[in-house]
Amino acid sequence: MSGEVSIAALTDSVADFIRDQGLDGVSTVGQSMGGRIVLELARRGVGGDTVALDPGGFWSHRELVVFGATLRPSIALVRALRGMLPALLSSPVGRTLLLAQLSARPWALSKETVLPDVRGLADSPATGAAMDALTKGPTQQGAPAGTPPGRVTIGWGRRDLVTVPKQAARAIELFPDAVLHWFERCGHFPQWDVPREAARLILDSTE
Structure with missing residues (x-):
């Protein structure tokens, strides 16, 4: 597209x-x-x-503001840590710190489960535009x-x-x-x- x-x-x-x-x-x-x-x-x-x-x-409007204000910094952090993601996600502590917003039990997940999705979030050139579509669109x-x-x-x-x-x-x-x-x-x-x-x-x- x-x-x-x-x-x-x-x-x-x-x-x-x-x-x-x-x-x-x-x-x-x-x-x-x-x-x-x-x-x-x-x-x-x-x-x-x-x-x-x-x-x-x-x-709701308030929920949308909170969504944008919390998820955008999380995406920026994942991008900044791109090269360190395999090591960070190998540890229960690292998974908990990075994925607490997305998973109810991030420490229990495996690196193999989450790394492809997290890398995709970090690497996609359209992530910012997609966030705009969600937060600024109808x-x-x-x-x-x-x-x-x-x-x-x-x-x-x-x-x-x-x-x-x-x-x-x-x-x-x-x-x-x-x-x-x-x-x-x-x-x-x-x-x-x-x-x-x-x-x-x-x-x-x-x-």
Whole structure:
């Protein structure tokens, strides 16, 4: 994708890919910004069953300010420590210091689990633009009952410090057909904290 980075433009790109590949009706799954994108696809009537894990887009104004003020410095720190990430993430103490905002139990994770995601955050040239899309763009619109193309499932971590749990109520209000699943002892990354439960939810909620 080239040009402006926005939720609308990113969703356009995914929708175009689905159409161009002849994947109409395909199930879609996303987490965080990806969760927001798959919900936007469902709102547009694109795809089939939808699973969104800890999706963005449902912040209040105050929550959005806190999100930007806390996550941007964290991303800057990860970028500054890029060369030291393998060593830092090899230690439970290092994982706790770097990932406490993202995981409910960062010390229990393995380096192999988290290093690819953290490196991606540090290396992506579009990370800043993506943050702008989330913090400066419009919040997520909803889909009236009966309009999504398939089942909608929203998973949320009880200990999410990025998209805080109270936002789940707003998501369900905007997507009244959605089924809400709570991940206990889980932060913003269910695929880190409760991978088996997250995988089971995806498999059970899609065709």
